[in-house]
Every structure is written in C-alpha cells, then in structure tokens.
Amino acid sequence: MSYSTINRLTPYVFLAPAVVVMAIALLYPLMYMVFGSFRAWDPSQAIGEAEFAGFTNYITLWHDPNFHESLIVTLKFAFSVVALEMLIGVGLALLLDRSLRGMSVLRTLFILPMMIAPVVVGLIWRYMYHPSIGIFNQTLESIGLGSVDWLGKHALMSVIIADIWQWTPFIFILALAALQSLPRSALEAARIDGASGWQQIIYIKLPLMMPVLIVTCLLRLIDAFKVLEVILVMTEGGPGLSTEILALRISRTATEFRELGVAAAMSNYLLMLLLILTIAMLAYNKIQELKKARVKVLIDGDGS
Amino acid sequence: MYKPLKLIGMAAVASLMYAGQALAGPYDPYAGTTLVVNFPAHPHYNAVMKILPEFTKETGIEVEVDQLPYMKMRERQTLELGQDEGDYDLVAYVVFSKADYVYADQLENLARYFMNPKLADPSYDSDDLIDGYVYNIGFAGGNKGYLQGKTGSLFGIPYGSETSVLGYRKDIFAKHGLKVPSNYDELLDVACQIPNLEPGMGGLSSRAASGHHASHAFLLHLAPLGGRVFDDQWNPIVNNAAGVKAANALKTIVDCGPKGAATFGFGEALGSFLNGDTAMFLDTTVVAGQINDPKKSKVVGKVGWAMHPMGVRRGSQTGGFGIGIPKNAQNKEAAFLLMQWLTSKKGDKLVAMAGGNPSRFSTHQDADVNAKFPHMKTFGEALKHADPDWRPIIPVWGKINADLGTTLSKVLTEGLDTKQALDGVAERTRKVMEDAGYYTWQ
Secondary structure (H helix, E strand, C coil), rough: CHHHHHHHHHHHHHHHHHHHHHHHHHHHHHHHHHHHHHHHHHCCHHHHHHHHCCHHHHHHHCCCHHHHHHHHHHHHHHHHHHHHHHHHHHHHHHCCCCCCHHHHHHHHHHHHHHHCCHHHHHHHHHHHHCCCCCHHHHHHCCCCCCCCCCCCCCHHHCCCCCHHHHHHHHHHHHHHHHHHHHHHHHHCCCCCCCCHHHHHHHHHHHHHHHHHHHHHHHHHHHHCCCHHHHHHHHHCCCCCCCCCCHHHHHHHHHCCCCCCCHHHHHHHHHHHHHHHHHHHHHHHHHHHHHHHHHHHHHHHEEEC | CHHHHHHHHHHHHHHHHHHHHCCEEEEEEEHHCCCEEEEEECCCHHHHHHHHHHHHHHHCCCCEEECHHHHHHHHHHHHCCCCCCCCCEEEEEECCCCHHHHHHECCCCHHHHHCCCCCCCCCCHHHHEECCCCHHHHHCCCHCCCCCCCCCCCEEEEEEEEEEEEEEEEEEEHHHHCCCCCEHHHHHHHHHHHHHHHHCCCCEEECCCEEEEHHHHHHHCCCCCCCCCCCCCCCCCCCCHHHHHHHHHHHHHHHHCCCCHHCCCHHHHHHHHHCCEEEEEEEEHHHHHHCCCCCCCCCCCCEEEEECCCCCCCCCCCCCEEECCCCCCCCCCHHHHHHHHHHHHHHHHHHHHHHCCCCHHHHCCCCCHHHHHHCCHHHHHHHCCCCCCCCCCCCCHHHHHHHHHHHHHHHHCCCCHHHHHHHHHHHHHHHHHHHHCCCCCC
C-alpha cells in the first residue's frame, strides 16, 4: 500500500469506531420500528416471537377511517400552529430588535412558556378553558358576552392557541438571534438609500433571515407533528376524534389497543411524511442559496 | 456423669431450637425482604400508603412503592411484565388489564399460594370478599373467559374496587320537594327539572369526554336498562333497543347537565358536583371521601346517597383495581403475604378507616367504619347488585372501548344519530371480534 493511500485512509480509520457507534445508536431503534411494523406484535411478546404479517399493518391503516381522520387533524394542527407561530414569533422579533430600557427582561419573560413541562401547560389551559370556572368564560360572561364551548365545538382551535402560547417564544428567540447577526452594513446601506422600515423588512431583513427561518420552521413542524402531552391532557383527543393527532393515536394503539405492529406502521407513515417535508424544505433552502449565489456571480461579473 | 448431662443439655437446646423453628411466625422467613410494588395515584392507594408502615412493623417486610397515574401505570406495566425478570413483586392493575395480563400469562395463578399452608392464613375468610368484585377483577378462564365459572381461576384480588351509587343534594331535593330517583324514568325527569328549578345548576354530573369516559358513562346505563355489548355468541348487540335507550339517556343527562358537560372527564364531572354546580352525581363510590372533605368540597354535609337507579333490572358497575403477582416477580411468596395482609379483614378495615374502598362485606357492616363513614351502609347495599359483567373484559376491549367512546362523543357533540352511530360501532366491533377469532366456532 502506497504512502499516499495510507495517508488518505488514516482519517477514516480513526473516524470508523465513532461512525459505527453512531450508526448503531441511530439506526438500531429505527430498524426495530421498521421490523416491528411488519409483525402482528403484541406487548406481551418479544419482537422476534411476533408473527410476520407482511404489509398487513400498512394496508389496514390505509383503509382505516380513524387513521385518515387523525392524519387530517395532525396536518391541520401542525400547519396552523407553525404558520401562526412563525408570523407572531418573527413579528415580535422584528418589533423587539432594538435597544430599549427593560428589553432584556421582556425577552426573558417571553421565553418562559417554553420552559414549562407540556403536561403542566395542558393542565393550565384545560382549567382556563373550563366552561364554568375557567378564566376565559368568566371574563366573557362578566362583560355580558356568552360563554364559549372551548374544549367542545372549538377544541382544535383551543389546543392550537395553547401550542402557540408555548412555542412562539422558540421562533422568537431564533428569529431575534438571526436579526441581530444580520450584516449592519446592508441595513445601513438600505437606510442611506432611503428604504422605509417596512421596505427594509421585506427586501433586506427577511431575505437575509430566510435560511434560519426555514430551519426554525422545519424544527417546529417536526415537533408539531409529534405533540402528545398537551393534547392528551387538554382533550384526550376529543370530542369525537376532533383533536386526536397521530402521536396520540399511535400511543393509544400501542398501549390501549395493544397493537404494537400497527403503532409502528403508523409511526413509519409519520416518519415518511416528515421526511418528505424535510427534504422539500431543505431543497427549497438550497435552491434559494443557489439563486443568491448566481445573482452574486452575475453582480461580481458586472463589476469586474 | 458429665457426658449424660451434656447430652441432655444438647438435646434440650436442640428441642428448644426445633420448637422455636416450629413456632416461627409465617412472616419470619421473609423479614428483611424489600418488596417493590406498583400502585396507582388514586384515593384508595393514597389510603394504602398510610397503612403500609403497619404491615412492615408486623412482618419485618419492607415495601417500596412506585406510585404512578393509572394510565401511566398501565404503560409501565406493559413494558415491565414483558421482561424476563421484573422489577415489581406486586402490581395493582386496572380491571380491564386483567384480560391482557392473564391472556399473556403474566400473572400468577393464586391457587398454589392459597394451597400452601405456610403462606395461606386460615382465618382469611375468602367468602367475605365481595362476589361481584372478585369475579370481575380477580377471576379469569370461567364463563365468557373473563368471569367466574367451573373452568375459572383466581389471578388477583380486588383492592380499590368500586361500584356505582347515586349522590344527590339533599338540600336541593328538600327545597323543591323532589323525590330521590329510584328508576331511570325518574332519574332523567329530575335531571332535566333541576336546571329550571335552580338556574345555573346542572341536573347530573356525568363523564362524557371522548374515548374511555363516554364509553364508561354509556355502559353505566346500559346494564340497568337491560343491555349488553355482546350476546352469548359474541355478536355485538350494543345497537339494540336497550343500547339506543342507554345512549339517549346519556345524551339527555349531558344536555340537562352543567355547562360544557359533553367534554367532561371524570375529574370535571366530580369537580362540578363538588363545586355545587350540579344536583346529582352517578358514578363510582370512590368519590365519597372527597365529597366529605371540606378542603375539596363545597357540599360537605349536603349529599345523600342512594342505590344506582333501576332500569329493567338492577346493575351497578364493578370496576377499579385489583392486585396480582407478576409471573416475573422476584419475591413472589413475600408478595403474596403482603397481598393477603392488605385484603385480610384487618387490612381491609384499616384501609377503610384511612379513607380507602373496602373489598369485604364485613367491612361495610363494621360499626367503626359506619360510624366514621355513614355512607358505607348504602354502598354495602349497592354491592349486592354489583354486576361483574356490565363491561366485557376481553383482550380486544381497548379498541372497541375507544371506538364506542369516540363515536358516542360524536353523538353528544356533533348531533350524530344515535341508532346510526351504534350501528357503526356494532359493525366495526364485529370486524374486531372476527379478526381476534371470536367467530371461529360459528
């Protein structure tokens, strides 16, 4: 073996143990889930003892109206919360990106909700939405407006509000960090060219923040697809199946129905959905970067 | 002279040692053992925590308790009982877990413990245990597979079991000259009169939230109104006339109930009654302690108790918890001793006095218990009609229960037609039962 070959392979040899450990740690549970999804697997059995079921679990779910309903609820919930949280979080970041007295205290206060355990958040909101002793209905009634059936007819909206309350600060922090790391020269140039505050936001700040916002949006989307505790505590998925998101259905299928194989298949459907979303968003991000790079080359070319 | 004396002395010591061994208490071999038990966070088991030190004092056996919210407890047990060597020596299981655990061969058959003279206390008096509870929670392998019968065996003992009774506001009933309902027609009539007589007050607190709560509330009415989920051939009959009547009774109760009643879980339903927002509460006996606790209740001293109203028959619920020994437990014999002590006459009275639910007829009639908890007498009467078959306890029940509960929630909140909804449940239930092999012999 030549010296150059050895030289080329050396880093890989040193990296190999870490890569193997990481691969096992990362892939083993995934493989376990995929393996389990092809079996008629009951919690009382070891996975190897469970009967092979082929694609039965996947096909069963494909024809299961309750699974379809849960999927639709999940999509509605995830896209609603992420869209609204992005809007409010980025808006707040743009509003508070300035040096005012007490701003650091205000920023700290904003991030408090995301530090609270989800079960506690669920309980707090459940009691705030309580039809008779809840603060919302008491306030509405005290000003002469009728009470609202928060966790009944408007259950999905109510859990969306609770999630927005808890997770908007996450967007806010990342958006604020992105804003504060923007090149001051670009903003200065825009100001000198007479760009209004609004124009600065639309044409300078948001485009420059976009890579961070896309990753933030992706992280929240992945998380929103997997929300469990808040909804479990607030509505237990009801009324009917109106707030039964997939994570809750997966949990029920595994523990109440004792169908681990079906639960694993459901998790794999969710995983595939998230993979498609992730690839689409990362691809979009890449395209934007390539577009920017091409514009930069063109500008640099003109200038040279 | 010296040798015979020495021999006599040795013989005397040996005899004393033998006699000492023969007279050793049943707990002595296990003194110093630490049992790990898994109990739910539940009023009964909170009372159990108060009496466990007495067990340790009497037996020398230490008890370490892993107390969890009961759904969490079930999740933990699902994982724990599947291991080769388990962490738990004794588990409390919610009644519908019985089918899952027994079917998966995860609970010890208790016969070999009750047959062991070194372990079984002759004064245990198993006939004093409440029949409905034992058959509902402890037995498996008999009639229908989950009840008592000639082929059945005992896998657990009821502990923290409950039946249903009607709690009513004595002051409100007296104020308006209302008769305490003894049948379903009267119950529904009074429930819907209350909101008119007492503006802002609901008739009856019921759980109705999607899933288990709605299903539970429906089944509570189904048995007395003459219905069952299955006939004797496992055909779903939940959609027959009795089923529709039970679902409509639940709808009437919710419609005449407090604000937001359609989304009430057990906690909200009870909270509403404790807060004075409803005039009646028809559910488990476990609530009595909280109703009489001035820290939690605004209706202390205002609540009377009556039997679960009659439909075409009497049939109050049986539910709650039992205790069993996992197949993979490390200290099975000591665990049996704890189980036996807790459910003995002495243990049952102790836990009742500490605010728990007794599992014995004699405890319900005990003078001390009745002096401290006067409602116990009515509860004892109700137990005579406790129906162990008010809810099927089969391995696929979790799935059927969830479907029944979510569908009924749609009836209550989205105005789905009752008959059509129950027809759908019956159809889907048939498919679940077919897949599980219940029609193999048809």
